[in-house]
Amino acid sequence: MEEECKVALVTGASRGIGRAIALRLAESGYDVAVNYNSNAAEADKVVGAVTAMGRKAIAVRANAGDRAEVNAMFRTVVKELGRIDVLVNNAGVVDDAFLLTVSPDSLDRSLDINVKGYFYCAQAATLKMFKAKKGVIINVSSVSSMMALPGQSVYAATKGAVNSMTATLARELAPYGIRVNAIAPGFIATDMVAHLPEEKINEYLTQIPLGRLGKVEEVAELAAFLASDEAAYITGQTLVIDGGLSL
Numbered sequence: 129m130e131e132e133c134k135v136a137l138v139t140g141a142s143r144g145i146g147r148a149i150a151l152r153l154a155e156s157g158y159d160v161a162v163n164y165n166s167n168a169a170e171a172d173k174v175v176g177a178v179t180a181m182g183r184k185a186i187a188v189r190a191n192a193g194d195r196a197e198v199n200a201m202f203r204t205v206v207k208e209l210g211r212i213d214v215l216v217n218n219a220g221v222v223d224d225a226f227l228l229t230v231s232p233d234s235l236d237r238s239l240d241i242n243v244k245g246y247f248y249c250a251q252a253a254t255l256k257m258f259k260a261k262k263g264v265i266i267n268v269s270s271v272s273s274m275m276a277l278p279g280q281s282v283y284a285a286t287k288g289a290v291n292s293m294t295a296t297l298a299r300e301l302a303p304y305g306i307r308v309n310a311i312a313p314g315f316i317a318t319d320m321v322a323h324l325p326e327e328k329i330n331e332y333l334t335q336i337p338l339g340r341l342g343k344v345e346e347v348a349e350l351a352a353f354l355a356s357d358e359a360a361y362i363t364g365q366t367l368v369i370d371g372g373l374s375l
């Protein structure tokens with residue numbers, strides 16, 4: 129890191145991939161805002177782990193799919209930590225269903241959190257980054273956006289939207305020194321995957337050339353690289369990290 133006290137906001141950082149990214153960015157020297165929706169106790173643990181590394185951290189509750197709550201969250205982060213250099217749009221939900229059983233509520237919730245939430249946070253972050261003429265936005269997508277997995281039409285559509293917004297925003301924001309990239313993980317060992325039936329996981333394992341689920345730390349390593357100046361010439365990309373699943 130060239131500068132001191134850079135600040136990262138990671139949405140959905142109380143568990144799983146978001147938690148690992150928050151911790152890895154702290155390791156790189158970032159102060160970290162740990163967003164969560166419902167699990168304050170787990171978010172506080174992440175804050176504790178970051179502060180134990182000598183960085184500042186705050187837990188900030190907001191439903192990423194609610195624009196007013198997102199804007200309030202950004203005000204809190206800037207008030208408490210002073211700035212925002214890196215936004216990681218990670219908070220996401222999956223609710224598998226065959227087309228005819230997709231409920232309107234589930235569809236709305238997926239679109240609100242996985243798509244609109246990414247826009248709300250990108251807008252709020254960009255307003256702050258404009259002033260610095262520098263910033264990084266990382267959107268957590270999924271290989272489901274590139275593979276046709278039955279039951280995932282809604283999830284795949286939301287993640288496809290993430291890939292498209294990533295490329296377009298990269299073009300829009302490049303003149304302002306803001307890079308925008310996406311990470312598309314395959315099956316990573318988190319609560320999200322733990323909810324799948326065991327036979328489904330075993331079936332997927334046979335399709336992953338590297339023969340195992342990914343680790344959250346491996347996704348976090350890629351996020352830390354994309355956030356860093358080593359990735360200064362990378363923008364608009366969706367980087368796949370899936371053990372070869374989508375090949």
Ligand code: NAP
Pocket residue numbers: 139140141142143144145146163164165166167168190191192193218219220221222241268269270271312313314315316317318319320321
């Ligand atoms: P996870 O273990 O289910 O954790 C989800 C996180 O998102 C939690 O911290 C949760 O916070 C937060 N969250 C959920 N709804 C939220 C909302 N409305 N507002 C703010 N935060 C919210 O998920 P994960 O597996 O780490 O997935 C993280 C991201 O990676 C998602 O975008 C997911 O689509 C993507 N992804 C995951 C996999 C995988 O295999 N795990 C693969 C591809 C892509 P609370 O606990 O506080 O509610």
